Amino acid sequence: MGMGARRGAWLRWVVIVAVLCLAGCAGKRTDALVFWTFGPEGEAVAQLLPDFERTHPDIQVEVQQLPLSAAHQKLLTAIAGGTTPDMAQLGNTWLPELVALHALAPLQRHVADSANVTSSDYFASIWATNVSDGQLYGIPWYVDTRLLFYRSDLLKQAGFDAPPRDWAGWRRMLAALSHPERKVYGILLPTNEYEQLLSLALQQPDPLLRDGDRYGNFESAGFERALTFYVDTFRLRQAPVVTNVEVSNPWEEFGRGTYAFYLSGPWNIGEFRKRLPAAEQADWSTAPLPGPDGPGAGLAGGASLVVFRASKRRRAAWALIEYLSQPEVQQRFYRLTGDMPPRRSSWDSPLLRDDVQARAFRDQLERVKPTPAVPEWERIAVMMQQVAARAVAGELTVDQAAAEMDRQADRILAKRRWLLDRAEAKR
């Protein structure tokens, strides 16, 4: 082979390597404020940012949108790997976990200096989920609780004028609206999502963990009642046994009337408004969660804005938090996503006050309960759902499932017990 051909080959490699290097440089991190969002909020933030960047020309924000299903794992991986962003949207049930990992920066000092963020304007139960050992680690961004979306037209057809207020009434409606032979069901409860069962469980007087959150408390009468109601819904074929892996488009199916109820969160107000045709918009509404006897409690969920301890741009992060906490911005955010603002002054606009579909959430937010504030909670909740799914499939009875949940929860909490005992021994 001649030298010319070989030189040509070398040249080609050099060009390829050069291109790759350039690509590598382009991929280098800029000095921007990195903000992680999970789920549809990211797109909304992107639309809110231009105004912020206009008033803060020195701050560049890089919003990274991560899938909601991977949120918990992504956060822990980033903490484990030391690659946390500057700030993030954080589900408030995960806050204790991140605090235990020393991952979050305390925010009390910033709030004290702030003219805009005042704790008294926020819903107290939601604000409280952001406080750990007297220290504040997050500013509530939006509130979220699970409640019922329902097809008012289908309910009316079946002879019900109003959504259910208690479990007995709910069960009657589910029975009337389910036609499993036609693949029509009263409700969609994806068997790999824990929020639905958890909402029912929080309506009970018994706590989910006992003895200072050292052991599981799933064999309590209250939890077993909730689990029984949940499992019965499947056994009576009022909900299909499917996971959200198979239901790729729940909005479309809800629109088609495959499900009359859908137990979900406020972001779906926006999704339904966006995805359902105009003609169907009058046919759905929302209602507070029915309880065992009368209106029940709900999950004190939602997301907070947090700043990571490792961030070198804490001041810029705080500036963005202040901007996103302004009532006007929260109202725009609500319009974009349907996410409910956490502060009372944000609810004062006619936009939210007069919104029928949002009103149920306001109502429900008066009755929300937090989940146990232990770092292991997410894992316990996932485990609870896995066992519950086995009960749904008929592998376990309700009693067996509850016992299995306690067994596994106790195992997960073993290290916590050891740490608590050690701390007590030291004292």
Add this chain to the structure above:
Amino acid sequence: MSARRAAWLFLAPALLVLGVFFLIPVLGALVLSFTDYDLYALADLHNLRFVALGNYWALLHRPAFWAALGHTFYFVAVGVPLSLAASLGAALLLHSRLARCKAFFRTALFAPVVTTAVAMAVVWRYLFNTRYGWANHLLGMLGIHPVDWLGDPHWAMPTIILFAVWKNFGYNMIILLAGLQAIPVELYEAARIDGASAWRQFRHVSLPLLGPTLLMVAILTVSGYFQLFAEPYVMTEGGPLESTTSVLYLMYEDGFQWWNLGVASAEAFVLFLVMFAVTAAMLRLSSREQAGEAA
């Protein structure tokens, strides 16, 4: 520069990489598996405990681990024979004197091997969608009821096995084809003159001479299939009812989702030991069989 010094210099980069990024981590994993390294330890090393064989002991008492091991064995025990059968069948067809357009068929049958597993698993998920997927559409044309491929705990693993066979059979097909081509033509001629049918030729000429290749291919496939991960990660997320959670999937969840690195390391080591035992047993069995045949 002496040849010896040159040799070590030449070896240095590769040995360094393998040592630092493989050998040391493997030893590290062994050490890690004797500790309870978890989230708390990640935050503060004072929370780390040495637990000796505690993680292994706990694994033996954890139904989820046995279930994952069972699913993995299921995948291997059904998937490997099916894959090998498909590979051998395809190789025999390609080797047949009657086959036309061999180059085209070989490329077509091999194409799935080079595709990206993740991407094709995504495609597979849609093809096996209960409502709109082609799999059920074809069954419907034959008058068979739709199957809830990925949603039914009894069907999810078979669906993943089907995918694995589709994706991988071409690899072994190429190797077996080469093995077939290496068998001298005269042997077949002789058999034919003796009046042996095609089946008897296969049974008494091809199969015995292909034996060693087949064994090697089987061992490689077994150890590959034990490492099931990407398929359930994309297609089923380990469900439904954890029916597609393999040992590696469990290790990934325990290790990188819940950050129980100690437990996950123990799981990785148990998987390693199981793989080692199974492949060693295969080697032993086949050598005994050959010895038996020779006797």
Add this chain to the structure above:
Amino acid sequence: MNPRLAKALVNGLLLGGALVALFPLAWMLAVSFMPPGTSNALPPPLWPANPTLDNYRQLFGHAGMWRYLLNSLLISGAITLLSLACNLLAGYAFAKLRFAGRERLFRMLLGLLVIPAQVAMLPLFLMFKYTGLVDSYAGVVLPGMATVLGIFLVRQYARGLPDELLEAARIDGASELRIFVCVVLPLLRPVVATLAILTFLTAWNDFMWPLIELTGQGHYTLPLGLASLAREHTEGTEQMMAGSVLTVLPVLVLFLSMQRHYLDGLLMGSVKG
């Protein structure tokens, strides 16, 4: 059996097999050109009635596929180049340079093959955490820079090189490095091509370690980006198929253009030394 019947049977089975092997690929390509929402219909359509490039435009515009594509190219390219260098040097040394303990060392290396790579992943992550390499290109490239299989492949091939040629060069006073670059490398060209394509395809398709190591979207490779979209359950079928096409097409084209080298490597790697 009637020979004509046998012929029809053999070719019919081959045709059926090829159809099964190619159908998912063809379907993926067809659906990727369908307008959003049109593939979920009964009976499932096979051909885009109104073909569109919207799905691709969406992917590149909004889902950041450019970034993933560049990352994939960069990581696979770097792994290929660097591992070629390491494996060629080591494989040649094992084949042709004499030193004490050569066979024992080589057998020990082969012994590493029985350990599944996943065993090393947990401590490797911790190692990279403490050195600040988590979520970096280097974290994916470094562990892939040498492979036992690659060394084995080169050794197998290099053993066939004539010793006289090397001796002649040594007598001429050439240094070992010079001999390697000027005499050995040109002779190793076939195995270089084979190893290059094998490594590139493996790196491109690799999933588990990048999934663990690359925590931020900025460094995602195509398979990671695609898996993340798939687990989000919000993108339509058509867009997912477009994403799959983008992920699969580069390697498929590469394979088709270098098929012979790839298959050679596959056969060489499977022959026990």
